[in-house]
Amino acid sequence: MINFSFSLYDLEYFLLILTRISCFVFVAPFFSMRNTPMRIRVGISFFTAMLLYQSLAPAAVVEYGTVLEYAVIVIKEAIVGLLVGLGASICTAIMNFAGAIADMETGLSMVTLMDPSSREQSSITGVFYQYVLMLLMIATGMYRYLFAALADTFTLIPVNGAVFHGDRLVDAMLQFLEDYIIIGFRIVLPIFCTILLLNAVLGVLAKVSPQMNMFAVGLQLKILVGLGVFYLTANMLPGIADFIFEEMKRVMDSFTGALR
Numbered sequence: 001m002i003n004f005s006f007s008l009y010d011l012e013y014f015l016l017i018l019t020r021i022s023c024f025v026f027v028a029p030f031f032s033m034r035n036t037p038m039r040i041r042v043g044i045s046f047f048t049a050m051l052l053y054q055s056l057a058p059a060a061v062v063e064y065g066t067v068l069e070y071a072v073i074v075i076k077e078a079i080v081g082l083l084v085g086l087g088a089s090i091c092t093a094i095m096n097f098a099g100a101i102a103d104m105e106t107g108l109s110m111v112t113l114m115d116p117s118s119r120e121q122s123s124i125t126g127v128f129y130q131y132v133l134m135l136l137m138i139a140t141g142m143y144r145y146l147f148a149a150l151a152d153t154f155t156l157i158p159v160n161g162a163v164f165h166g167d168r169l170v171d172a173m174l175q176f177l178e179d180y181i182i183i184g185f186r187i188v189l190p191i192f193c194t195i196l197l198l199n200a201v202l203g204v205l206a207k208v209s210p211q212m213n214m215f216a217v218g219l220q221l222k223i224l225v226g227l228g229v230f231y232l233t234a235n236m237l238p239g240i241a242d243f244i245f246e247e248m249k250r251v252m253d254s255f256t257g258a259l260r
Contacts (some may be wrong), residue, residue: 023081083189106226
């Protein structure tokens with residue numbers, strides 16, 4: 001017969017694993033989208049915790065004496081899961097940043113819509129980039145890397161083994177902000193350069209023929225040229241996703257190193 005019995009200590013240790021995984025799932029990209037059902041998130045967290053518990057339980061040693069000490073361990077595990085998931089989630093904000101710049105250059109900055117995944121007002125190009133990134137994340141299997149990285153954190157940062165280094169976290173965040181600006185501008189560089197040249201041409205035309213209303217003409221030309229550049233650079237989207245995925249890996253490694 002199969003023995004399904006377990007001790008109270010095993011249950012407490014399983015709950016610690018479940019805490020880290022559930023906090024990661026509720027923050028990580030794709031899984032944290034508002035249109036992902038709550039039952040799916042709970043199920044993924046629970047069954048992933050069961051799989052990891054089978055491999056981690058034999059070597060697990062967590063010492064605590066009171067309920068308050070156990071609560072502190074739970075909070076530490078929650079913070080670890082949140083930080084690792086946040087390291088991947090904040091990288092997707094680069095797409096919104098790039099989309100906002102693109103809309104500002106093409107004259108679509110006033111066109112905003114409600115993003116159903118975050119329930120926030122976002123630029124139309126930013127939402128387009130976001131959904132392309134999510135589709136490529138599924139197609140390339142990037143979600144499997146996220147869970148593999150989460151599983152590796154239990155080896156690098158054992159349960160109740162997190163040590164928070166504030167200076168390393170600050171350095172990792174500052175490095176991300178630097179990459180945030182660089183990657184965002186690299187994504188919209190074709191649109192930015194094209195609209196810059198168009199503005200120069202419109203400025204010359206305004207001097208040559210002042211009787212023309214360059215404001216009305218230029219607004220329509222910017223939209224048409226911007227949409228044309230979007231169409232011509234659509235094959236660059238997989239390369240853009242590679243930039244974001246590499247940044248996700250780097251930020252998650254930096255955050256994990258700051259917790260060791």
